[in-house]
Amino acid sequence: MMKILSLWRHNDTTPGFRNNFYGLGTQPSFVQPIFNESPSTIKQFNTLGYEGSSGWLLSFIETDVTSMGTLPQTITTISTSLQIIGTAVNGSLTGESTLIGKQGDVVQWIITATPISLAYKFLTPEDITLGGNSSLTVTNPSSLTAEGNIVFRVAYTIGSVDSIQTLTVGGVGAILASTPALLTINVNDAVANATPTPASKVFNVVGIQTYAFTLLSDADYYIDPANIVANVSGIAAFNPTAASISRVTAASPAVANNQDNAKYSYDLTVPSTASSGTVAVSGVATLKTLLSWSIPTVNMTYAVFSAPYVGTYKISPFDTTNITATVSYSAIPANMTMTPTSATFVITNGAVAGSPVVASVTNTSINAGTSFSAVYSIVLVSPSAAGIGAITTVTGGPVLAVVNNMIPITFDNTGLPVQTIASPSNVSTELTASDSWILIDGVNTVTALNPDTGFDVSLEANSTGVQRTGTITVSNTNTRISPALSDATLTITQNA
Numbered sequence: 001m002m003k004i005l006s007l008w009r010h011n012d013t014t015p016g017f018r019n020n021f022y023g024l025g026t027q028p029s030f031v032q033p034i035f036n037e038s039p040s041t042i043k044q045f046n047t048l049g050y051e052g053s054s055g056w057l058l059s060f061i062e063t064d065v066t067s068m069g070t071l072p073q074t075i076t077t078i079s080t081s082l083q084i085i086g087t088a089v090n091g092s093l094t095g096e097s098t099l100i101g102k103q104g105d106v107v108q109w110i111i112t113a114t115p116i117s118l119a120y121k122f123l124t125p126e127d128i129t130l131g132g133n134s135s136l137t138v139t140n141p142s143s144l145t146a147e148g149n150i151v152f153r154v155a156y157t158i159g160s161v162d163s164i165q166t167l168t169v170g171g172v173g174a175i176l177a178s179t180p181a182l183l184t185i186n187v188n189d190a191v192a193n194a195t196p197t198p199a200s201k202v203f204n205v206v207g208i209q210t211y212a213f214t215l216l217s218d219a220d221y222y223i224d225p226a227n228i229v230a231n232v233s234g235i236a237a238f239n240p241t242a243a244s245i246s247r248v249t250a251a252s253p254a255v256a257n258n259q260d261n262a263k264y265s266y267d268l269t270v271p272s273t274a275s276s277g278t279v280a281v282s283g284v285a286t287l288k289t290l291l292s293w294s295i296p297t298v299n300m301t302y303a304v305f306s307a308p309y310v311g312t313y314k315i316s317p318f319d320t321t322n323i324t325a326t327v328s329y330s331a332i333p334a335n336m337t338m339t340p341t342s343a344t345f346v347i348t349n350g351a352v353a354g355s356p357v358v359a360s361v362t363n364t365s366i367n368a369g370t371s372f373s374a375v376y377s378i379v380l381v382s383p384s385a386a387g388i389g390a391i392t393t394v395t396g397g398p399v400l401a402v403v404n405n406m407i408p409i410t411f412d413n414t415g416l417p418v419q420t421i422a423s424p425s426n427v428s429t430e431l432t433a434s435d436s437w438i439l440i441d442g443v444n445t446v447t448a449l450n451p452d453t454g455f456d457v458s459l460e461a462n463s464t465g466v467q468r469t470g471t472i473t474v475s476n477t478n479t480r481i482s483p484a485l486s487d488a489t490l491t492i493t494q495n496a
Contacts, residue, residue, distance in 0.1 A: 024350065075102050078164040082109050082136075084155060087336050088128055089173020090120045100439070105158045111167075113150040120174035132168035179204035184276040185211055185235060193218040203270040211240070212265040214248055221285035222250075222316035223262040230264055234278035240266040247318055260288075261319040287316035290387035291380075293325055296351070299343075299394040304328045315383055323380040325390070329398065330373050334482040336398040338374045339426050339452040340367035341366040343396040345378045350389035358388060368427065368451065370480050401427045401481045403474055407490040415439075415459030415494060423452045424488055427478040431455060435470040437462070438492060449475070462494045469493050 012018075019027045060069035081098040095111040113128040121473040122128070125141040128150045139153040146152055156165055168452070183203040187196045194217045203209050215223045225245050232240050243266055306326045315323050327345065331339060345362055348355040359381040366374045378392065392422035403425040411419070415437070431440050431447040437460040440447045449455060462468060470492050476485040 010361060012188055018033070022410060038369055077101065078103055078158045079158070080107060080155075080156060080158055081164045082111075083164055084111070084130070085132075085166050086169040088113055088169050089171070090116050091122070091128060091174045092116055093128075093169060101158045103158055103160050107156055107158060109154045111152040111154055113152075115148070115174040115177075119177055121148055121177040122150055122174050124484050127171050127173060129170040130154070130167045131170065133166060133495040136165055136167060136405055138167070165428065175205075180274065182206060182272065182274055183238065183270045185274070186278050187213055188278055188280040190280065190282040191215060191285065192283075193221045196224060196281055206270050206272045208267055209270050210265055211235075211268055212263055212296075213281075214261055214263045215281070215285075217250070217260045217285040220288050220314055222258075222260040222288055222318060224286045225262055227286055228262070228281065228283035231280040231282070232266065235266075235268060237275070238268040238271065238277060240268040242266075244486045252460060258316065258322060260316060286316070288316050291315050291323065291383065291390060292351070292388070293390040294392070296327075296392040296394050299397050300327075302329050302332055302398055303394070304330075307390070313317075315380075317382045320379055323383060325378045325392065327376045327378070327392075328373070329375075332372045332398050333376075334480060335401060337372070337401045337427055337451070337478070337481070338366060338398050340366065341396075341452060342374075342399050342426070343376055343394060345381065346393045346395070347378065348391045348393065349384075349386075350391045351387045352389075355391065358383070358390065368478060372480065401425075401476075401478070401485060403427070403429060403488045404484045405488050406474075407488040408493065409457065410495045411459050411492070413462040413495055416456045418456045420454055420456050421490065422454045424454075424474045424490075425449070425476065425485075426451050427476050427481055427485070430475045430477050432473045432475070433470065434472070435468075436460075437468075437494075438470050439471060440472065449474075457492065457495050458491070459492070462496060465496055467493065467496050 004434040019029055031100050032416055058069065060071055061067065063288065079098055079100055082096050084096055091113050093111055093113050093409055095109050097109060099107040099109070101107055110356050111130065115120070122144055125144055128136050129140075130152055135156065137155040139155070145151055154167065181202045181204060182202060186200045186201075187198075189196050189199070194215045196213045198213060201211060201213070203211075215228065217223050230243060232243075243264045246263045246265070248261040248263050250258040250260035290312060291309075292312040293309075295305050295307070304327070306328065308322050308324050313322075317323075327343070329343075332338065340362075345360070347360045349358050361379045361381055363377040363379065364374070365370050365377075376379055380388070380390070404423075406421060406424055409419050409421075428451055429449045433440055433444055438444060439458045439460065441456050447455065457472065472490040472492065474488040474490070476487075
């Protein structure tokens with residue numbers, strides 16, 4: 001370079017001035033190359049590294065010098081295609097595709113059924129079905145999507161060869177989202193203390209349909225069909241069947257399980273042209289009964305009384321769960337037992353002068369085994385409209401376990417007629433005949449007998465020409481009873 005007016009030129013190509021820097025004269029030039037010494041030594045610039053929260057593993061690496069890891073093996077991939085056969089009624093299906101995998105892999109398709117336009121809709125997820133291929137697992141939806149579509153999951157385990165799997169579409173498909181009203185039924189309400197719902201019902205589909213309305217009683221009332229008249233002459237043209245009446249649980253705050261309301265259902269035929277009809281409902285809802293159940297105190301040894309509901313409340317004859325009291329027995333001594341007839345219960349109405357008897361039925365559940373228990377359920381059959389102050393009179397209770405002696409019986413040589421032996425015991429027993437010609441309930445075999453149960457005795461014809469005698473032994477089989485009960489014997493004589 002050269003200096004001109006105190007400035008040095010660095011790009012002067014004049015011979016003799018190259019590599020001449022700041023008046024120092026020509027200087028030598030050289031290039032120092034960088035090369036990879038010791039190629040077998042791992043250096044920073046040819047290592048592998050990563051940053052992140054999840055690690056990964058390099059299974060194999062190969063360079064021009066060496067390799068590490070297991071050499072990956074080539075696998076055979078299988079192509080599997082899903083095809084839908086048929087057409088969805090007023091709908092379309094998407095999600096068919098070809099998937100690639102290896103044998104044994106499980107692949108899945110998501111098949112979505114949509115109405116063909118906004119003018120149509122699905123009513124239930126069963127409106128479209130997919131089936132007809134046992135090699136595929138189809139998971140059916142339990143509900144429509146928020147968009148009103150039906151979405152299936154289809155799974156398949158890939159086999160050894162390429163394949164095309166098919167599914168057949170079925171179902172009723174989509175219907176018009178806004179269909180014309182073919183039949184409109186209105187309810188004319190003339191029921192005191194109750195309201196029918198719905199007041200109007202519209203049908204859009206031709207053919208056999210079910211029309212139903214519910215009579216909702218006012219507070220403190222219930223629907224008794226005996227006091228209701230449903231006149232269906234206004235829909236006679238649509239061929240209604242006889243009413244099917246079912247009980248409907250009252251809404252809160254009614255006592256739990258109160259079946260205060262009644263639902264009336266009719267099958268009828270919806271016409272193809274717009275029509276209308278009327279159901280006239282008349283009658284009265286019935287005032288519920290005021291019930292207060294008192295706790296008995298007499299003959300309650302080993303027993304606990306439970307009223308169906310605490311305090312005073314209102315009931316109807318249809319609310320059996322709310323008009324059932326129980327008397328539960330436990331810790332019965334080992335020498336005692338109970339049968340359905342060991343205790344009896346009478347309900348009287350203390351809220352009415354003279355305390356008349358209130359009709360009731362007693363249901364019994366007895367476990368006479370090692371952990372003895374007995375529950376007597378007392379159900380009021382038909383509470384009156386007047387208030388009931390239910391007073392329970394308990395008679396009887398646990399009794400001593402016994403196997404009773406029996407009076408000897410005699411037959412003629414025919415062995416007939418059959419003779420009935422009253423219950424020999426209030427515990428479970430076993431009957432054993434001493435001879436083959438003695439028949440217990442028509443057969444010669446060891447017979448198990450429930451408590452408080454009788455049995456029949458008959459004999460085979462006596463062709464021996466002489467009088468004969470045999471026995472039936474009655475043995476206790478309830479091992480809980482202590483001390484043990486002695487056997488009882490029935491002596492039987494048959495004349496020649």
